[in-house]
Amino acid sequence: LARGVTEPDLRGRHVVVSAGGTREPLDPVRFLGNRSSGKQGYALARTAVARGARVTLVSANAALPDPAGVDVVAVGTAVELREAVLRAAADADAVVMAAAVADFRPAAYAAGKIKKKDGQEPEPVTLVRNPDILAEISGDRVRSGQVIVGFAAETDDVLANGRAKLKRKGCDLLVVNEVGERKTFGSEENEAVVLGADGSETPVAHGPKEALADTVWDLVSERLGE
Numbered sequence: 462l463a464r465g466v467t468e469p470d471l472r473g474r475h476v477v478v479s480a481g482g483t484r485e486p487l488d489p490v491r492f493l494g495n496r497s498s499g500k501q502g503y504a505l506a507r508t509a510v511a512r513g514a515r516v517t518l519v520s521a522n523a524a525l526p527d528p529a530g531v532d533v534v535a536v537g538t539a540v541e542l543r544e545a546v547l548r549a550a551a552d553a554d555a556v557v558m559a560a561a562v563a564d565f566r567p568a569a570y571a572a573g574k575i576k577k578k579d580g581q582e583p584e585p586v587t588l589v590r591n592p593d594i595l596a597e598i599s600g601d602r603v604r605s606g607q608v609i610v611g612f613a614a615e616t617d618d619v620l621a622n623g624r625a626k627l628k629r630k631g632c633d634l635l636v637v638n639e640v641g642e643r644k645t646f647g648s649e650e651n652e653a654v655v656l657g658a659d660g661s662e663t664p665v666a667h668g669p670k671e672a673l674a675d676t677v678w679d680l681v682s683e684r685l686g687e
C-alpha cells in the first residue's frame with residue numbers, strides 16, 4: 462500500500478503521544494512557557510486513531526478540543542509530563558514525543574505572588590534542569606521493544622544538528638523541523654525531515670500536519686515487531 466493511505470495498520474497497538482508545551486510556574490500567576498500550539502501532537506493522535514491504534518495523548522497546555530476516541534491526560538509541567546508519559550508507556554508499542562518540554566524550571570516556586578519592591582531591581586530567577594523524558598524512555602527501548610520518536614526544531618545546520626540529537630537521545634526516529642520567522646509555531650502546516658537511527662532520511666514536503674503525522678506512523682509501523 463502507498464504511504465499516507467489510511468489503513469488499520471496500528472490495530473491492536475497502544476501508542477502514546479505527548480503534545481503542547483510545558484509551563485513551569487514561578488508563582489501562582491506566572492510561568493515560563495513556550496510557543497508550542499499542540500497541533501502537531503493532536504494531528505498525530507487523530508491519525509493514529511484513524512489507523513486503528515489505542516491512543517493516549519499526554520497534553521500540556523494545548524488549547525485544543527479532545528480528539529474523538531483518544532484517552533487524554535492533561536498535564537502542566539515537565540515533571541508531570543514525565544510521570545504521565547512513563548505511566549502510559551508501560552504497555553505502549555510506540556511513544557512519540559511531540560511536546561515542547563521546558564529544559565529548565567525555576568529552582569524555587571513562590572507560594573505568594575512575587576511583588577515589586579520600591580526602588581529595588583528584581584531578584585534574578587535561578588533555573589534548574591528538567592528531566593530529559595525522551596532520553597529516559599529511549600534508554601529502555603531495547604528491553605521494551607518500543608519504537609520511540611522525538612521531535613526537534615532546529616536552525617542553522619538543521620540536518621547535522623538533527624543527526625547529533627538523534628544519537629544523543631537514543632531514539633529510533635527524530636522529526637526535524639527548520640524554524641525561523643513565522644515557521645512552524647501555531648501554523649496549520651509543517652515541513653520536516655524524519656531521521657532514522659538506521660541512517661534513513663525521509664523528507665516530508667510542506668503540507669498539513671496530518672500528512673507529516675501519517676508519515677511518522679508509516680515509519681513507526683515499519684519498525685514495530687510482531
Ligand code: CTP
Nearest residue numbers: 558559560562591592593594595611612613614
Ligand atoms: N524532550 C524531552 N525532555 C526534555 C527536553 C526535550 O523529552 N527535557 C524531547 C522533546 O519532546 C523532543 C526532543 O526531546 O521530542 C527534542 O527536544 P529538543 O528541545 O530539541 O532537545 P534538547 O535535548 O532539549 O536540545 P536543545 O538544547 O536543542 O533544546
Ligand code: CA
Nearest residue numbers: 561562563564
Ligand atoms: Ca530543549
